[in-house]
Amino acid sequence: MNPGMEQSALYRIECFEQIAGFPRVKYLDRIQYPTRTTWRLRDLKIGSILDGNYxxxxxxxxxxxxxxxxxxRWVDKRDGVYDGSNDELxxxxxxxxxxxxxxxxxxxKISDAIDEIEYRNLLTALAPNESDGPGDNLEWNLFNQYLDSNSQALDNSKDLSFxxxxxxxxVKLAREDEVAFDETQMEAKYALGEKAIRALKRLSGISMLNMQASLLA
Structure with a gap:
């Protein structure tokens, strides 16, 4: 998704947070973002997504x-309807x-029914960790860095947009040319560290549609 579209999508999330929030699981189900595997749910034409624009x-x-x-999971636990078996993989x-x-x-390779291209996507482009290799005790993790996984997050109606x-x-710090940065931005980029910058650049890419699998579906 190009930056303008991603910015617009984020604005719509903030509007929904203000109007309704996400107090029930049924509201969570309304968040359907377009990816190479979910684009049909958004009623997009295949020709519209071949360049990754949407x-x-x-x-x-x-x-x-x-x-x-x-x-x-936290909503279900709060409401007393949590069933751990639904989480099992x-x-x-x-x-x-x-x-x-x-x-x-x-x-x-895992034994689950998953095609080779999607497996490679999950293993590389979509991998949540960034490591310097064996012996690295400070690996970078996408979820640890940005996701509030505590139950108290339920009290924050804007945690998704935040x-x-x-x-x-x-991502802006990691990807943009430092020539345009002021001192504060340079310090912020330095604070990220090389490992985080590598991860952010990799994860800011778009995993594209497997055309062969899509045409056979």
Missing amino acids: LVSSSVERLVLEWKFTRG SAEFDCLLCKAGSAAHDGS MLRSWQAD
């Missing part, structure tokens, strides 16, 4: 999905979603 970045895809899952798939990019993840605003500000 698709969200990899980091937004992972952050919002994790936010929906985390907030939905195979250990291999859960490891891929949470550990990809970490030196601790071996990258072996999360995305924080991510957006850091």
